[in-house]
Amino acid sequence: MSATIAARDAFKPNWTARLGLIAVALYSLYAIGQLDISWARLSVGFGEAGRFLARMVPPNFARWELLLEGMIESLQIAVLATVLGIIISLPLGLMAARNLAPWWLSAPIRGVIAVCRSLHYVIVAILFVKAIGFGALAGVAALTVASMGFVAKLFAEAVEEISMKQVEAIRATGAGPGAVLLYGVLPQVASRFIGFSLYQLDSNLRNSTLVGIVGAGGIGGTLFAAFKRFDYDFVCAILLSIIALIFVAELVSGRIRAALR
Template sequence: MSATAAARQPFAPNWAARAGFLALALYAFFAMGQLDITWARFATGLGEGGRFLARMWPPNFTRWELLVEGLIESIQIAILSSALGIVLSLPLGLMAARNLSPAVVNIPTRAFIALCRSLHYVIVAILFVKAIGFGALAGVAALTIASMGFIAKLFAEAIEEISMKQVEAIRATGAGLGAVLLYGVLPQVASRFTGFCLYQLDSNLRNSTLVGIVGAGGIGGTLFAAFKRFDYDFVCAILIAIIALIFLAEVVSGRIRAAMR
C-alpha cells in the first residue's frame, strides 16, 4: 500500500487520543494510590452501608410536627431567596450585557457576578452564619447571592443573543431607555428568563435543605441533629420528605413550563 493510500485510510487510528487516554488511566491509578482508595476499603464500606441502611428502616414519622416545621422553613427560604435573587438579577443582567451597556459598566458588573459565583453557597452560608448568627436569615442571604450569580449571568448571555433590529427600531421612535427595555429587549428574553427563574427555584429548594446543616435554617438543621443523635429512623423519614418535596417541585415547575408554551 502506497503512502498516499495509507494517508487516505478511513478510520485511521488517532494515536494522540490513545496516548491521552493511556496517560489519564495511569494518572487515575496513581491518584487512587495517593488517596488510599482500595477495593478492600470499598468492600468494607458496602458492608457498613448495608448495616446503616438496616438501622434506617422503617422510617419514623412520629415527630411529624418537627418534620413539617423544617420543611416549611426550607420552602420559605427557597422562595424568598429566589424572589430576591430574581429581582436583583434583572438590573445586573442588563448592566452586564455587552450589546446594551458600555465597557465601563458591563466589566465591573461581570466582575461582581463572577464574585457571586466564585464561592459555593455552603461556604457563603457559613460566612453569613458567622456574621449574622444562626437561623433562616443566613440561609436566605446565602442563597440570594447564589441566585444572583446564576440568573444574572444567564440573563446577560440571553440579552447578548437578541436581535438588535427591534431595539434600534424602538430607539428610532425616540423612546427612552425604559421603553426600549420593555418593548425591545424583555419580549425577546422573557421565556428564557422565566425558565432560568424556575430552574433556580428548583435549585434553591434543594440547596435550602443543605444550608441548614451549617446552621442557616431549614430542614437541614433537623437532619443534622438527627444524625448527631444516631436517630437513623427519623433521618430516613426526613430524607423521604425531602425527596417528596423535590419531586413535587419538579411536577409543579413542569406544569408551569408547559402552560407557558
C-alpha cells in the first residue's frame, strides 16, 4: 500500500505548469488572430519568395571590387569594436563583480551595463549616425556599446563565481589590489574571458553587416543599395560572401578555442 502511495506521489501532476502551458497556448492563438496571420497570407508569401529567389540566381560577382571593399570595412568595424569593447569591459566587469567591489560601486556599474544591453545595436547605430554622421565610425561606436553590454555582464558573472580562497591567500601576503587581480582573479577567469571575447567577435562580424543598412558603414550599405536597385543577383553575391566570412570566422575561432583548452 505504501509503495503504491509513493509511486503516485512521485508522478504527481504539476497543475501549475499545465495551466501555464495552456495559458501560453491560448495567448498564442489570440496573438495569431490579432496579427492577422493566416494560411492564405503565408501561401501568397511563399509564392512571392519563390519568384524572388529565382531572380537571385545565378549570383553576380562582376562588381567584386565594390563587394570586397564593403567586406573589408565590415571586418575592420567588427575587429575595432570588439577590441574597444573588451578593453572597456574588463574594468567594468571587475567593478561590477559584487564579491570584489563594494555595493556603492557595483550597483551603478551594473546599471551602466544594463543600459548598454537594453537597446538593440541597430537602434544604437541610428543614434550614432544622427550624432556623428554616416560612416564606419558610427558602426564602431554602436558595436562597441553592444560589446560592453554583453562581455562586461558575462565577465562580472564569471568573476563572482571564482574561488575566494586564492584571492584571500594573495591578500594575506600583503599584496596590493593590482597584484590581487593579476594573480588571484584573472588566472581563474582568463580562459572564460577569452571565450567571451571570441564569441563577441563572431557576433560583431554578423552585426557589422547589418548596421550598414542604417548608414553605419560596412557591407550592409552595399546590400541595402543593391536591394533598392532591384539588383537581386548582386544581392545573392553579397549574401554568399557574408556567409563565407562568418563561416571562416567560426572555423578560426573554433581552432583558437581548441588550442586554449
